[in-house]
Amino acid sequence: xxxxxxxxxxxxxxxxxxxxxxxxxxxxAALGPDETVRLAKxxxxxxxxxxxxxxxxxxxxxxxxxxxxxxxxxxxxQGMCTYENLVDVTLQHGLMPFVVPQLRxxxxxxAVTGLGIESTSFRNGLPHxxxxxxxxxxxxxxxxxxTPTNEHADLFRAFPNSYGSLGYATRLRIELxxxxxxxxxxxxxxxxxxxxxxxxxxxxxxxxWEGERVDGLDGMIVSxxxxxxxxxxxxxxxxxxPSDYTGQRIFYRSIEELDRDTLTARDYIWRWDTxxxxxxxxxxxxxxxxxxxxxxxxxRSDVFHRIVGFENRYGVxxxxxxxxxxxxxxxxxxxxxxxxxxxxxxxxxxDEHVGMTPxxxxxxxxRGDQAWPLYRLEPNRTYVNVxxxxxxxxxxxxxxxxxxxxxxxxxxxxxxxxxxxxxxxYDAQTFxxxxxxxxxxxxxxxxxxxxxLPEFADKVRTHA
Numbered sequence: 001x002x003x004x005x006x007x008x009x010x011x012x013x014x015x016x017x018x019x020x021x022x023x024x025x026x027x028x029a030a031l032g033p034d035e036t037v038r039l040a041k042x043x044x045x046x047x048x049x050x051x052x053x054x055x056x057x058x059x060x061x062x063x064x065x066x067x068x069x070x071x072x073x074x075x076x077x078q079g080m081c082t083y084e085n086l087v088d089v090t091l092q093h094g095l096m097p098f099v100v101p102q103l104r105x106x107x108x109x110x111a112v113t114g115l116g117i118e119s120t121s122f123r124n125g126l127p128h129x130x131x132x133x134x135x136x137x138x139x140x141x142x143x144x145x146x147t148p149t150n151e152h153a154d155l156f157r158a159f160p161n162s163y164g165s166l167g168y169a170t171r172l173r174i175e176l177x178x179x180x181x182x183x184x185x186x187x188x189x190x191x192x193x194x195x196x197x198x199x200x201x202x203x204x205x206x207x208x209w210e211g212e213r214v215d216g217l218d219g220m221i222v223s224x225x226x227x228x229x230x231x232x233x234x235x236x237x238x239x240x241x242p243s244d245y246t247g248q249r250i251f252y253r254s255i256e257e258l259d260r261d262t263l264t265a266r267d268y269i270w271r272w273d274t275x276x277x278x279x280x281x282x283x284x285x286x287x288x289x290x291x292x293x294x295x296x297x298x299x300r301s302d303v304f305h306r307i308v309g310f311e312n313r314y315g316v317x318x319x320x321x322x323x324x325x326x327x328x329x330x331x332x333x334x335x336x337x338x339x340x341x342x343x344x345x346x347x348x349x350x351d352e353h354v355g356m357t358p359x360x361x362x363x364x365x366x367r368g369d370q371a372w373p374l375y376r377l378e379p380n381r382t383y384v385n386v387x388x389x390x391x392x393x394x395x396x397x398x399x400x401x402x403x404x405x406x407x408x409x410x411x412x413x414x415x416x417x418x419x420x421x422x423x424x425x426y427d428a429q430t431f432x433x434x435x436x437x438x439x440x441x442x443x444x445x446x447x448x449x450x451x452x453l454p455e456f457a458d459k460v461r462t463h464a
Contacts, residue, residue: 009088012064017078020061021143021170027058028141037139037452039168057137062170063107065089073176074132079109079169087269095176096265098130098367102272103301109169113162115375115419117335117362117385119216119232120177122204125367128160130175136167139448143170148370158443161375161435163420165456166443179215183268184236186212187255188229193347196227197340197384200363203231204340204382216268218362220255224351227361228255232268242267245274246296250286252278252358276301277360279389283307329391330400331423332356334407337364338416340382346414350386353406360387373439374456375417383416401425420460431457 031037040056059080066076070093077086083097084104090096097108101116111127112134124130133147136155146152146159159166188209190196196219203214209231216232240262245251251271254261263271275285284290285299332354338346340363350359362385366372369379377383392403405425411418417434418424426434440456 009065009085009092011067011089012078014066016061016064017066017171020059020078023058023061024137024170025141027056028137031056035452036454038454039164057168059168066171068093068095068176070095073178074173075176076171076173077108078171080107081109082107083111084270087266090176091179091266093176094178094180096179096269097127098124098175098177099127100269101127102277104270104273105302108172108174112160112169112172113164113166114421115161117364119218119230119362121362121364121385122200122217122382123207123365123367124177125365126160127174128372129367129370131156132173132175134159134169134173135171136447137170138167139450139452144447154439155443155447157370158373158436158439160372161420162440162443162456163459165440165453165459166447167453178234179265180235181265182236182239182242183216183263183265184233184238184240185216185261185263185268186231186233187258187261188231190227190229191225193221193224193227194344196221196229196361197343199229200340200384201382203229204363204365218360220252220358220360221347222256222358224347226256229361230255234265236262238262245271246299248288248291250275273301274299276304277387277389278358280304282390327393327395328400330394330403331391332403332407333389333422334404335385335387335419335421336407336411336416337377337383337385337418338411338414340384342414342416343384343386346386346410346416349410350388353410354388354392354403356388356390356392361385362387373436376434376436377417424461426461428457428461431461 027040028037038056039059062078063080063082063085064078065081065086066078068075068089073095075090082105083100086097086108087100099116099118099120101111101118106116112131116127133145135143135145136159137143144152144155146156148156155166188199190199203209203217207214213233214231215234217229219227219229221227242262242264243249243254245254245267251274280286280299283304285294363382364385365382366377366379371379394400404423408418408425412434
């Protein structure tokens with residue numbers, strides 16, 4: 001009935017995958033013995049400078065779903081497959097990945113070797129926790145299949161958050177979860193971060209709120225006295241015509257306006273992507289006139305990301321601000337995790353020292369008892385991801401990067417961590433202490449002894 005976003009994507013099959021792997025091997029063999037091995041790709045979801053390879057590994061044919069086993073609820077997926085393509089295939093079977101990061105063009109391999117998070121993370125953890133096995137192309141040019149229990153189990157555990165420094169996933173077998181064709185959401189307001197924190201604790205424990213199931217849990221903080229949780233039910237009893245936030249309406253504004261809402265499963269999964277959460281406002285796209293003129297197919301996170309990349313390279317807006325006599329601005333684009341009980345301490349600090357609004361909040365909890373050495377969240381402990389993306393004025397007497405450094409300094413005092421997809425200022429020793437240097441080096445010596453792949457710290461510490 002509700003098929004506005006129906007797709008006809010199909011798996012590529014095993015033979016096509018094997019041909020793509022052959023091209024990958026050939027591109028590796030074509031590199032000089034002293035050349036650093038990088039992916040030959042043009043796009044990225046990272047928010048830090050990225051050295052573009054003039055040539056590198058040919059991964060063009062590794063961007064699809066290989067096969068789906070709907071009965072077993074598993075999928076074999078190529079490493080460069082975007083979640084958009086993956087979801088287009090799985091939804092045809094009433095299934096979705098256990099965790100789908102918010103932005104369409106994040107790849108499965110990228111979410112596993114980096115990190116990903118979304119509203120199902122309060123019970124399903126992080127994307128790598130639903131990986132059953134993966135084929136990893138190592139710095140030696142070989143492919144090993146790593147599982148939680150085989151001879152490459154240590155690589156399996158160290159791979160998450162290694163950002164391609166230990167190898168690249170060419171194939172991943174992942175678990176899938178059921179989802180209905182419609183998703184109903186409840187937007188629940190709280191008058192303080194403390195009240196919201198208490199609600200998160202109960203929902204994580206029971207997966208229920210006021211007698212209704214909760215399959216997805218995230219929200220936003222607009223101000224100290226205005227906080228929202230968005231509670232999603234993937235199998236609602238009531239059938240309503242779904243809302244459409246790909247046109248003139250804007251999803252995040254509806255959270256303040258509606259108590260309940262209904263979306264198609266696909267629109268729920270990509271609800272944040274159309275306006276890049278709320279960041280499309282920086283491009284004027286939320287102005288009704290501009291929105292009507294801006295084609296909907298270009299209202300996507302990857303388009304906005306390219307615009308930001310252009311600004312980072314040429315500084316057009318910064319030059320205009322300077323001519324107007326405005327203060328220069330520091331980019332503060334970060335996702336951090338703090339223990340649930342520390343949210344009431346982090347948010348007042350954040351309001352005073354950073355001051356961005358709104359911010360995204362997304363509870364998460366490791367799915368199992370397994371610890372992951374390169375991103376050490378404690379098992380059986382609830383965290384809250386706080387996401388904030390924008391710029392702040394560089395006040396007199398302060399320098400570019402100071403606010404980011406302040407955030408990095410306060411997080412360990414609260415038992416928190418930060419994701420590494422954006423600006424990183426940690427000194428070498430602090431970085432090693434926080435991100436599992438000893439285990440990383442052990443795996444590096446085993447799977448990239450010649451140092452062909454980039455170093456972990458060199459890839460992420462762009463402002464050290």
